[in-house]
Amino acid sequence: MNINYTYLLYFVPAAIGIAFYLRRRHRIETEHTRSFYESLESGLTEPPSLHPVIDNALCIGSGCCVRACPEHALGIIAGKAVLTNPSACIGHGACHAACPVDAISLVFGTERRGVDIPDVNPDFESNVTGVFIAGELGGMGLIRKAAEQGRQAMEAIAGHKDGHADHDVIIVGSGPAGISAGLSAMEKRLRYVLLEQESSLGGAVFHYPRNKVAMTSPVDLALIGKMHFKEVSKEKLLEFWQNVVNQTRLKIHYSERMESVHRDGDAFVVVTTKARYRTRTVLLAIGRRGSPRRLEVPGEDLPKVTYRVGDPARFAGQRVLIVGGGDSAVEAAIACADYARSVHLSYRSEVFSRVKVKNREALEQLRVAGRVIVLMPSIIRQISPTGVMLEVGGEPQELANDSMVISIGGTLPTELLKSIGIRFETRHGEKKQKKRGAGT
Known part of the structure; x- marks a missing residue:
């Protein structure tokens, strides 16, 4: 029997390489499957806003989307991309751009949970003129x-010449769009007022966990130019925004909440x-x-x-009470424990x-x-300068306390906006309609 050693010379390394690849692929898919079922077990199956939907008929399981996602929200299961950690997705859209076969669509809402999106035109003006x-x-x-949208x-607001008022525009919110x-x-020498209900800037970014990656692409800012970093932690991004405010002397009215708008x-x-x-006008x-x-x-x-x-170090040496039962509250307790x-x-x-x-x-x-120390079930009854009165398991209890963080979610401004006359469209997973500046 003649053995062609030349073929073996090529076949054996190839076989070993394939074996290692399949073994690694199996390990990765096992991890992604575990993440998927953890999300199911936790009840965290609904993405908060813009998120990917994968067309399995087109998906080839390349994993490009998985590697592109900075939030680790995607995985590969049975050779197909899957949104394994829906609650982690915050709409980066990097997965859509990375897919080599255009198998990913970006959508708002799901069949079970609708998301109300205000009706705006390509200049981001609502159905209420101004x-x-x-x-x-x-x-x-x-x-x-x-x-970019801000x-x-x-630019569109600068072209509005109608109306006689003390200000050209009131900007509500000092997150990325507001800043x-x-x-x-x-830059356009408009008479503006920038309002922020919190005591510091940052908007939703401020609520991200510590060291969370908060940006994946550069952006141009008026008076500043292009921000050149592609990935940055929450802390570095907030530091950058604060430096921008200081450098440009952008005036922000902190701790001032909008209560109503009327014509x-x-x-x-x-x-x-x-x-x-x-x-x-109002933005x-x-x-x-x-x-x-x-x-x-x-x-x-x-x-x-x-x-x-914010920075948990500010609670050093204090007796802290966190109120809430979601991830934000639990993460706050974990961070403050240090x-x-x-x-x-x-x-x-x-x-x-x-x-x-x-x-x-x-x-x-x-x-x-x-x-x-976890207090469940418990209800806060009264807060004093040095303590908190609770009801724990139906029994009254008083805690000595220096600081308190209430993390029980937020009240969406939908009703306020509807009172102005702004129309909303409830999305249940339909494809995102592109607007100028809103492409992937």
Whole structure:
């Protein structure tokens, strides 16, 4: 029997390579399958906004989309791309651009959960003439595109000559869209006011977990030029925005929340918690988070009560109470445990129903170690400067307390906008309609 060793010389390495590839592929698919079922177990199956839908008839399982996603929301299962971690998806759209066979569509909402998207034209003007919408509220969560929309909306606003008012535009929100719009207003010498309901800038970015990747593409800003980084952590991005504000002297009215907008002749009147403004136009860049949901209990307006953690190091040596039962509250408790003197987590239900498995496990480890005390079911009854009155398991309990973070979600501004007359379209997974500046 003659053996052709030349063939073996090529066949054996190829066979070994294929074996290693298949083994690695199997391991990766196993990890992605585990992530998928963890999402199911946690009840986190609905993406918050813009997200990919994969056409299995076209998908070839290349994995390009998986590698492109900075949020690790996609995986490969049975040779096809799958949204394995829906709640992590924030609409980057990088997967759509990376797919070599155009098997991915970007959509809003799902069959089970609709998403209300305001009706705007290519200049981001709503059906109410003079009221513009840019950024996350319009369904565009990607930071680069939100900033572009803010700039483009301001170009259209600069062309509005109708109306007699003290201001050309009131910009509501100091996230990427709002800051970009404010810079454009300065560049065009418009009379503007930029409102921010929080005590610091950043919008939805401020609520991201620590070190979260917050941007994947450069963007042009008026007065500044192009931002050259492609991937940046939340902290670095917020530092960049603050430097932009300082450098350009962009004026932001912090801790001033918009309460109403109404037409007054040929202009609008914007009423806030601090003032009334008469303006020719309004740009809403307030995001979909809206205003933080309140407990509505005595003492909630005390200075020690906040609605976001920010830098957990500021709680060093303090007795901290976190209120809430979602991932944001659990992540806040985990983060504060590294700095605070003590951390209590209060939740009204008996179990966490929509918390990622990894967060549950991390919280359980801290609970067992005595670094986080979980109070379930519990209800906050009253807040005082030095303590908090709760009802835990039906029994009254008082906690000594220095700081309190309420993380129970937000109130969407939909009703306020509808009162202005803005029309909404409820999307249930239909393909995203492209607008100028909103392409992938």
